Amino acid sequence: MQKIYYLLICFVVSFFIFSSYILASEVFVYKNPNCGCCDKWVKHLEEHGFTVKSQNASNLSSIKEKLGISKELSSCHTAVVEGYVIEGHVPAEDVKRLLTERSEIRGLSVPEMPIGSPGMEQGNKKEKYDVIAVSRDGSTFVYSSYNDK
Numbered sequence: 680m681q682k683i684y685y686l687l688i689c690f691v692v693s694f695f696i697f698s699s700y701i702l703a704s705e706v707f708v709y710k711n712p713n714c715g716c717c718d719k720w721v722k723h724l725e726e727h728g729f730t731v732k733s734q735n736a737s738n739l740s741s742i743k744e745k746l747g748i749s750k751e752l753s754s755c756h757t758a759v760v761e762g763y764v765i766e767g768h769v770p771a772e773d774v775k776r777l778l779t780e781r782s783e784i785r786g787l788s789v790p791e792m793p794i795g796s797p798g799m800e801q802g803n804k805k806e807k808y809d810v811i812a813v814s815r816d817g818s819t820f821v822y823s824s825y826n827d828k
Contacts, residue, residue: 704778706765708733709742710756717756720768720798727771729760752788752811752819763787764813768796773810773823785813787822795826 706724710717712735721731736742743757746764754767764786765774773787788811789796795805805826812822 704760704774705730705732706758706760706774707731708756708758709736709739710734711736711739714755716768716792716798718798719800720756723797724771724774727775729771729774747785747813747815747817748788749817752790752813754788754790754792766790766813768792768798769810770797770823770825776823782812783815785815785817787811788813788819 706729708717708721708731710721710733717733721733724731739755739757740753743753743766746757746759748757748764748766752766756767758765760774761778763777763784766786766788768789769787777784777787789808790811792799793806793808794801796808807824807826809824810822811819813819
Protein backbone atom coordinates (compact mmCIF):
# COMPACT_ATOMS: atom_id res chain seq x y z
CA MET A 680 0.00 0.00 0.00
CA GLN A 681 2.86 2.39 0.78
CA LYS A 682 4.29 1.73 -2.67
CA ILE A 683 1.05 2.82 -4.33
CA TYR A 684 0.95 6.05 -2.30
CA TYR A 685 4.58 6.71 -3.12
CA LEU A 686 3.97 6.21 -6.86
CA LEU A 687 0.86 8.39 -6.71
CA ILE A 688 2.75 11.19 -4.96
CA CYS A 689 5.61 10.96 -7.49
CA PHE A 690 3.11 11.14 -10.35
CA VAL A 691 1.28 14.17 -8.92
CA VAL A 692 4.50 16.05 -8.17
CA SER A 693 5.89 15.29 -11.65
CA PHE A 694 2.64 16.40 -13.26
CA PHE A 695 2.66 19.77 -11.50
CA ILE A 696 6.34 20.39 -12.20
CA PHE A 697 5.92 19.54 -15.88
CA SER A 698 2.64 21.49 -16.19
CA SER A 699 4.14 24.60 -14.64
CA TYR A 700 7.06 24.37 -17.08
CA ILE A 701 4.71 24.28 -20.08
CA LEU A 702 2.43 26.97 -18.67
CA ALA A 703 5.36 29.23 -17.89
CA SER A 704 6.47 29.32 -21.52
CA GLU A 705 6.86 32.87 -22.76
CA VAL A 706 5.54 33.68 -26.21
CA PHE A 707 6.84 36.70 -28.11
CA VAL A 708 4.38 38.01 -30.70
CA TYR A 709 5.10 40.32 -33.64
CA LYS A 710 1.79 41.80 -34.70
CA ASN A 711 0.10 44.31 -36.92
CA PRO A 712 -0.78 47.40 -34.82
CA ASN A 713 -4.08 47.80 -36.70
CA CYS A 714 -5.34 44.24 -36.25
CA GLY A 715 -7.74 43.53 -33.39
CA CYS A 716 -7.71 39.78 -33.93
CA CYS A 717 -4.00 39.70 -33.03
CA ASP A 718 -4.86 41.07 -29.60
CA LYS A 719 -7.65 38.50 -29.26
CA TRP A 720 -5.21 35.67 -30.07
CA VAL A 721 -2.76 37.01 -27.45
CA LYS A 722 -5.61 36.96 -24.91
CA HIS A 723 -6.44 33.36 -25.96
CA LEU A 724 -2.87 32.29 -25.19
CA GLU A 725 -2.89 34.11 -21.85
CA GLU A 726 -6.18 32.42 -20.91
CA HIS A 727 -4.42 29.09 -21.52
CA GLY A 728 -1.54 29.86 -19.19
CA PHE A 729 1.06 31.41 -21.48
CA THR A 730 2.99 34.55 -20.66
CA VAL A 731 2.85 36.74 -23.76
CA LYS A 732 4.89 39.75 -24.78
CA SER A 733 4.02 41.50 -28.00
CA GLN A 734 5.49 44.12 -30.25
CA ASN A 735 3.76 46.07 -32.98
CA ALA A 736 5.77 45.63 -36.15
CA SER A 737 5.50 47.40 -39.49
CA ASN A 738 7.98 44.99 -41.11
CA LEU A 739 6.12 41.70 -40.57
CA SER A 740 7.02 40.35 -44.01
CA SER A 741 10.75 40.55 -43.33
CA ILE A 742 10.28 39.00 -39.86
CA LYS A 743 8.33 36.11 -41.37
CA GLU A 744 10.99 35.64 -44.06
CA LYS A 745 13.80 35.54 -41.48
CA LEU A 746 11.87 32.96 -39.47
CA GLY A 747 11.22 30.76 -42.52
CA ILE A 748 7.50 31.40 -43.02
CA SER A 749 6.50 31.49 -46.68
CA LYS A 750 3.79 33.79 -48.06
CA GLU A 751 1.52 30.77 -48.52
CA LEU A 752 1.67 30.04 -44.79
CA SER A 753 1.46 33.60 -43.51
CA SER A 754 -1.20 35.29 -41.44
CA CYS A 755 -1.51 38.58 -39.54
CA HIS A 756 0.90 37.86 -36.67
CA THR A 757 4.00 35.77 -35.98
CA ALA A 758 5.12 34.43 -32.63
CA VAL A 759 8.19 32.69 -31.27
CA VAL A 760 8.15 30.33 -28.30
CA GLU A 761 11.09 28.24 -27.16
CA GLY A 762 12.67 28.36 -30.63
CA TYR A 763 9.48 27.46 -32.51
CA VAL A 764 7.65 29.81 -34.89
CA ILE A 765 3.88 30.08 -34.44
CA GLU A 766 2.22 31.76 -37.40
CA GLY A 767 -1.35 33.01 -37.24
CA HIS A 768 -4.30 31.79 -35.21
CA VAL A 769 -2.86 28.51 -33.91
CA PRO A 770 -4.90 27.17 -30.95
CA ALA A 771 -3.10 27.18 -27.60
CA GLU A 772 -3.68 23.43 -27.30
CA ASP A 773 -1.51 22.85 -30.37
CA VAL A 774 1.24 25.12 -29.03
CA LYS A 775 1.21 23.15 -25.77
CA ARG A 776 1.31 19.87 -27.69
CA LEU A 777 4.29 21.10 -29.72
CA LEU A 778 6.17 22.14 -26.57
CA THR A 779 5.40 18.79 -24.94
CA GLU A 780 6.38 16.64 -27.93
CA ARG A 781 9.45 18.71 -28.82
CA SER A 782 8.98 17.91 -32.51
CA GLU A 783 11.91 18.51 -34.86
CA ILE A 784 10.02 21.10 -36.88
CA ARG A 785 10.36 24.84 -37.44
CA GLY A 786 6.88 25.59 -36.16
CA LEU A 787 3.13 25.72 -36.75
CA SER A 788 0.94 27.85 -38.98
CA VAL A 789 -2.72 28.60 -39.54
CA PRO A 790 -2.56 30.38 -42.91
CA GLU A 791 -4.77 33.39 -43.51
CA MET A 792 -7.44 34.14 -40.91
CA PRO A 793 -10.10 31.39 -40.75
CA ILE A 794 -13.33 32.31 -38.99
CA GLY A 795 -13.73 30.31 -35.80
CA SER A 796 -10.02 30.02 -35.07
CA PRO A 797 -8.77 31.58 -31.80
CA GLY A 798 -9.06 35.34 -32.12
CA MET A 799 -11.33 35.06 -35.16
CA GLU A 800 -14.54 34.02 -33.42
CA GLN A 801 -17.77 35.26 -35.00
CA GLY A 802 -20.66 33.74 -33.10
CA ASN A 803 -21.51 30.23 -34.24
CA LYS A 804 -19.87 30.63 -37.67
CA LYS A 805 -16.81 28.36 -38.01
CA GLU A 806 -14.76 27.54 -41.06
CA LYS A 807 -12.82 24.32 -41.37
CA TYR A 808 -9.09 24.91 -41.02
CA ASP A 809 -5.86 23.03 -40.56
CA VAL A 810 -2.88 23.73 -38.38
CA ILE A 811 0.13 23.16 -40.62
CA ALA A 812 3.46 21.92 -39.29
CA VAL A 813 6.43 23.51 -41.05
CA SER A 814 9.52 21.31 -41.20
CA ARG A 815 13.02 22.75 -41.02
CA ASP A 816 13.44 22.05 -44.76
CA GLY A 817 10.26 24.03 -45.53
CA SER A 818 8.05 21.03 -46.25
CA THR A 819 4.67 20.93 -44.54
CA PHE A 820 2.11 18.48 -43.19
CA VAL A 821 -1.23 18.75 -41.37
CA TYR A 822 -0.63 18.83 -37.62
CA SER A 823 -4.31 19.04 -36.62
CA SER A 824 -7.70 19.95 -38.10
CA TYR A 825 -10.61 21.92 -36.71
CA ASN A 826 -14.32 22.48 -37.38
CA ASP A 827 -14.83 19.43 -39.59
CA LYS A 828 -18.48 19.27 -40.54
